[in-house]
Amino acid sequence: MSFDVSVISSKNILLAVTGGIAAYKSAILVRRLKDYGFNVRVVMTHGAQAFITPLTFQALSGNVVHTELLNPEAEAGMGHIELARWADLLLVAPASCDTLAKFAHGLADDLLSTLYLATKAPVWVAPAMNQQMWAAKATQRNLQMLVEDGVHVIMPAAGSQACGDVGLGRMPEPEFLAEQVKLYFHQTQRAIAEKFGLLAGKRVVITAGPTREAIDPVRYISNHSTGKMGFALASACYAAGAKVTLIAGPVSLDTPNGVERVNVHSALEMLDQSLQQLEYGCDIFIATAAVADYRVAQVAEHKIKKSGDELDVSLIKNPDIVATIAQQQKRPFMVGFAAETRNVEEYAAGKLVAKKLDMIACNDVSRSDIGFASDENAMTVFFAQKHALPKRDLAKASKQEIAQQLVEAIADALVH
Template sequence: MSFDLSVTSSKKIILAVTGGIAAYKSAILVRRLKDFGFDVRVVMTRGAQAFITPLTFQALSGHPVHTELLDAEAESGMGHIELARWADLLLVAPASCDILAKFACGLADDLLSTLYLATNAPVWVAPATNQQMWAAPATQRNLKTLVEDGVHVIMPASGSQACGDVGLGRMPEPEDLAYQVMEYFHKQQRAIAEKFGLLAGKRVVITAGPTREAIDPVRYISNHSTGKMGFALAAACYAAGAKVTLISGPVSLDTPNGVKRLKVSSAIQMLDESMQMLDKGCDIFIATAAVADYRVAEVAEHKIKKAGDELAVSLIKNPDIVATIAQQEKRPFMVGFAAETRNIEEYAAGKLVAKKLDMIACNDVSRADIGFASDENAMIVFFADQYHMEKRELEKASKQDIAQQLVEAISDAINQEQQPV
């Protein structure tokens, strides 16, 4: 599963570290959060500094570490109130029994407990403690109070502890914590997109990648498509609030976060899945897949042995998936793609009309800088006459940026269609 890091690149996290041997895991946690694109600032209690130095966190986060409530140098820049306002999330990991008690009682005798009272950001705590201290009635009362106050408690893991005991109390692994934080912000963004996104509530089906047409059990006919453009579009449509199903030929790409992926091999399989999705309900159909035009008439049951200098294989035409969908009675908004090597605009405009599409995006795959394997693209977009929209030229950019521009073009066309005459 791949995540869109643009969602987290603007998010700010205060990672608070309290006293405990698990503080060493917090150093790894900073690194993982940074890998996900978060801006991280670290707050350390005095107990935490007995286990690991502030210099370690400064080097990993790229920011000075905050340790004192009444620090004249800190107050001249980012004081505790400004720090509390800065955060999108306050994550305490590890959270000691002492800090849980302070939070529950509303004490404010150090920087961290003051931040807890001063911030409007969500607060997460990842307790790390001896198994008996975790089970103590006082600790459980404090946890109940925190949950009632809206604090998100990340349950500790079970296992052997530094003290030699075995049981609940281990801080979860940094990778798991970072992943949970990432999921939280993506779900938050998703909720906004589903309500206000350009494609909010739309059901989108996208075909992507190549198809493989078997010759025998070990050989096939295919093409150079990598699926990158289709996968980028799937991510962009999901980010715009759509419910996305991606019907993909064989590619080595991670499924975008939130997208349902159906894996196929041949053109016939891709058409079958597309028709099933049409029956289930589809508002927008985007055909980016490089579907093989022909397939072998008769697939050999066993591997064809080498014999002579020539091999004759009979080919028959594959169905045109996008044209077939466009002819259906319950016809969605149809978006086609034209990957050409010459007469780009002429061929694309012809396909738009011949296949009865609403919109077509074309590109020149003969260019090495924007070909099949490239991470960048440049496209020209045409619309059917009924939309009264001029063609759009999308200048060379990353496929993610091109995908976003295509989503905007689709949204503009749909809104244009819905305008009263």
């Protein structure tokens, strides 16, 4: 499942490492967080440095590691306060029994405990300790106090421990912790988008990719569409607060995060699913799919064998999906796409009127640097006359950037 990297690329994770053999896992955790695109800084207690060196974390994070509260250079700029303000999340992994006790009772005798009191960021702790220390009444009492204070406790795993005991107390695997952090920021971003996003409260249906029209059980008619533009639009609409259903032709792309996906093959299947989605409720319909104009009149039941130099295949016209949806009684805001090889703007403007669309985005697929199979695109957008908006030229950019600009154009048209 894919995620919008822009959501987390500006997020700052302050990772605190405390004393315990599980500190070696924290080195892997830094790498996993960086892989997801987070900015990571590391704070180490004196106990942590007995198990792993600051140099390791400096190399992995690309940032200086912080170990001392009373560091003359850092304190000149109130270093601990700067760190506390920098963090979007304070993650303590592993969190020792001693650290939990300090947090619970408000002690501030080292850098980490001071940061805990000074930060406004959410605080997560991943306890790691001997199973008997975890079960001790004092530890459980401290954990309860932290939960009441709003600290998120990531429960330890069970299993064999370095001391030879077996039971609860193992720090969860770095991959799991990094995934939880990623999900938290995406859920937070989603909650904001659903309330304040450009398409907040809207239900969007998008068609994407090619269709395949069968000739026989092993052959078909199709085109070069990869679905990248439609999938990028699905991500952008979801990020803008919409509920998104993606009707996808046969493509090898991961489903965008938070998007409901319906897979189809033929144009008739795509039309049927589009009409069904209309019944469920649809505010905006975006037709990016490269739907085959024709299908085979009679699909062979078995594989057609070579029997001569020529093969005649009779074709019949497929229904026009976007025009069909535009004519429905429950008509949503209609967005069409035009992929042309010549007279691009002229053809697009004609389709806008002929198919009764609200908006159409066109591009020149004869160019080798944009369009099908490319990660970049450039488009011109036309609006129906009733929206009183001038055409927009979207300069060459990544399809994700183009998708964001198209969402902005849709949002503008909805209020005009």
